[in-house]
Amino acid sequence: MKTIKDIARLSGYSIGTVSRVINNRPDVSAEARRKIEEVIARENFQPNSNAKLLKQRETSAITVIVKGINNNFLESILEEVQISLHMHGEDINVVFMDETENEIDTAIQICSTQKPKGIIFLGGNLKYFQEKFRLISIPCVLVTDTASGLGFDNLSSFATDDMEAAKEAIAYLIHKGHRKIGIVGGSISSEMGQVGSRRLEGALAELRRHKIPFDVRKDFVSCRFSMEEGYKAAKKLLEKKKDITGIFAVSDMIAIGVIRACADKGLKVPDDVSLIGFDGIDYTKYSNPRLATIQQDVRELAKRSVEDLLMRINYSRPAVHGMVMFRVITGESIKELKVSKQ
Amino acid sequence: MKTIKDIARLSGYSIGTVSRVINNRPDVSAEARRKIEEVIARENFQPNSNAKLLKQRETSAITVIVKGINNNFLESILEEVQISLHMHGEDINVVFMDETENEIDTAIQICSTQKPKGIIFLGGNLKYFQEKFRLISIPCVLVTDTASGLGFDNLSSFATDDMEAAKEAIAYLIHKGHRKIGIVGGSISSEMGQVGSRRLEGALAELRRHKIPFDVRKDFVSCRFSMEEGYKAAKKLLEKKKDITGIFAVSDMIAIGVIRACADKGLKVPDDVSLIGFDGIDYTKYSNPRLATIQQDVRELAKRSVEDLLMRINYSRPAVHGMVMFRVITGESIKELKVSKQ
DNA sequence: CTGAAAGCGCTTACAG
DNA sequence: CTGAAAGCGCTTACAG
Numbered sequence: 001m002k003t004i005k006d007i008a009r010l011s012g013y014s015i016g017t018v019s020r021v022i023n024n025r026p027d028v029s030a031e032a033r034r035k036i037e038e039v040i041a042r043e044n045f046q047p048n049s050n051a052k053l054l055k056q057r058e059t060s061a062i063t064v065i066v067k068g069i070n071n072n073f074l075e076s077i078l079e080e081v082q083i084s085l086h087m088h089g090e091d092i093n094v095v096f097m098d099e100t101e102n103e104i105d106t107a108i109q110i111c112s113t114q115k116p117k118g119i120i121f122l123g124g125n126l127k128y129f130q131e132k133f134r135l136i137s138i139p140c141v142l143v144t145d146t147a148s149g150l151g152f153d154n155l156s157s158f159a160t161d162d163m164e165a166a167k168e169a170i171a172y173l174i175h176k177g178h179r180k181i182g183i184v185g186g187s188i189s190s191e192m193g194q195v196g197s198r199r200l201e202g203a204l205a206e207l208r209r210h211k212i213p214f215d216v217r218k219d220f221v222s223c224r225f226s227m228e229e230g231y232k233a234a235k236k237l238l239e240k241k242k243d244i245t246g247i248f249a250v251s252d253m254i255a256i257g258v259i260r261a262c263a264d265k266g267l268k269v270p271d272d273v274s275l276i277g278f279d280g281i282d283y284t285k286y287s288n289p290r291l292a293t294i295q296q297d298v299r300e301l302a303k304r305s306v307e308d309l310l311m312r313i314n315y316s317r318p319a320v321h322g323m324v325m326f327r328v329i330t331g332e333s334i335k336e337l338k339v340s341k342q
Numbered sequence: 343m344k345t346i347k348d349i350a351r352l353s354g355y356s357i358g359t360v361s362r363v364i365n366n367r368p369d370v371s372a373e374a375r376r377k378i379e380e381v382i383a384r385e386n387f388q389p390n391s392n393a394k395l396l397k398q399r400e401t402s403a404i405t406v407i408v409k410g411i412n413n414n415f416l417e418s419i420l421e422e423v424q425i426s427l428h429m430h431g432e433d434i435n436v437v438f439m440d441e442t443e444n445e446i447d448t449a450i451q452i453c454s455t456q457k458p459k460g461i462i463f464l465g466g467n468l469k470y471f472q473e474k475f476r477l478i479s480i481p482c483v484l485v486t487d488t489a490s491g492l493g494f495d496n497l498s499s500f501a502t503d504d505m506e507a508a509k510e511a512i513a514y515l516i517h518k519g520h521r522k523i524g525i526v527g528g529s530i531s532s533e534m535g536q537v538g539s540r541r542l543e544g545a546l547a548e549l550r551r552h553k554i555p556f557d558v559r560k561d562f563v564s565c566r567f568s569m570e571e572g573y574k575a576a577k578k579l580l581e582k583k584k585d586i587t588g589i590f591a592v593s594d595m596i597a598i599g600v601i602r603a604c605a606d607k608g609l610k611v612p613d614d615v616s617l618i619g620f621d622g623i624d625y626t627k628y629s630n631p632r633l634a635t636i637q638q639d640v641r642e643l644a645k646r647s648v649e650d651l652l653m654r655i656n657y658s659r660p661a662v663h664g665m666v667m668f669r670v671i672t673g674e675s676i677k678e679l680k681v682s683k684q
Numbered sequence: 685c686t687g688a689a690a691g692c693g694c695t696t697a698c699a700g
Numbered sequence: 701c702t703g704a705a706a707g708c709g710c711t712t713a714c715a716g
Contacts, residue, residue: 345708345709345710346709346710346711347709347710357709357710357711358711358712361710361711361712362711362712364710365711389709389710390708390709390710392708392709392710393708393709393710393711394709394710394711395710396708396709396710396711397709397710397711397712
């Protein structure tokens, strides 16, 4: 294995100058840079990252913090992120954490122990970012939520416009004739920050716009993003709201639980109850019935996040905040109501 | 941040002795060990891994190679492995690769570039291990397959007894009165090594034992472990074998595709076709109908793999090969046939 | 059993 | 613009 010493000897320069070339410092003559780069390329030299980091005191890995165990949607982004990072030759360090934990506390701890050069948050709560993200100084990107309002210059974000998309989900149910609509998942709170809450908020706004009565106590049950919680929440909702015809589940994982809950109550989707989810995970194409949903562009989210993060790590570009397209997938889980049951 | 120098000063010993204690070398007096360990604990000292590795020439991370993108079963093991490794304070490096690629080539490459101190293979093909695993010298563990026959002293393995479990899956179908049985997934080959093939082999053996005729060309369709492939394969199978009453899908992901394929052919599971899967992923509890399956003990597989790997990394124990229990889950996807259709 | 010292492969003031 | 040198925090022969 070649070291910087070999490159110095081979190029006729000192190891100091070689180091400067490697780290793209400006104070090197064009001549020296050219020669040294040639030798590096020819010898296929890879700097030893341990030695580098012993000095620099950070590791070369990029950490991905996945907020939510068993969250198929985030996992599908994770896979794309991983593939992309791998193609760029970056090391990746994945940490899963529970949906309810504070990802910023986790990130701060990771920064001090593992010293990654960047962090990708897959899922996150804006509230936690607002509270303590300032303690993190490395480039980060938040995926699935927009951090533009927070104004941190080391935090980019890429997301689907959850509120807008939730509006479309509700609009689609309404368009199909539904007026007795229930919602499963998310939570009502004036606090900023959770994906579920934002989807809920969008949904409520759309219901209001169409002047469809909605009683949060009766027509809504809060739950986390899992099949199990969706299942339990849907059971409660079905008991509270007997005349329900349409349900919006704020995530597909929840929606899967909802389908199951309906079946266990003797209700068929979509014959008895119509259902639309959110995320567009693979399973929605194979579930029985196929699930109507809001499909997020996983690949684009992953790709832009990785590319942005690397640009900022390597060239210190400014943070950016991007929105990614979504599509309404009609599936088979929504029945058109000819006669309004109103 | 404390360094080994601080610990030496505080304990009254030299850094050499402190280093020996840290690395559990035998040539330290009990007295010195006790004192130094006390100081280390009191000061909450964490050795700098970069410095350590600059000498040792390997990184501190444990690499997990996941063979199969979008494989819910492996992902659930991954999560458990990750949590467990995290609790042990280990860094983890996750690499996803396609089901068809050679994981040993990938591992060899990773060893040379990233120098992990251990590798956990989530899924793998024994054939590839046999060919080239000898080129890997760090402690490894293969999960979901047994490597006991290979005789590598740096490779442990933990798995479910796939062949036995597949026998039980078929036995259960037979017990419920099914005689016209089809199989989706796996591949026929005299080659050793693939999980799917082993399950298929077990299934065929059980069919033979019960003297149930089975024509591989007509009653079986090979496919990979995905919903999409399961869907396509099941469509073919249903066309080839019109009188089918029971299907064994060699994985749950495949089974989900099978349910969908049946529905699209106008067949109901279990009224028209009974189905049993394999793995016990979460979906099986929420699918419609709930899927009968062979449930593997994910938590146990993960726990034992991690503990074994760490023991071997830290104390150079011998490799071990363990089998983990499985359970037949009856689900709702199998109908009892009163009258044999024979 | 223990300590002093060399050295792992880099980076970065410092001097020129 | 470049080089010589100190030093990052460890490990490990070597000597005793």
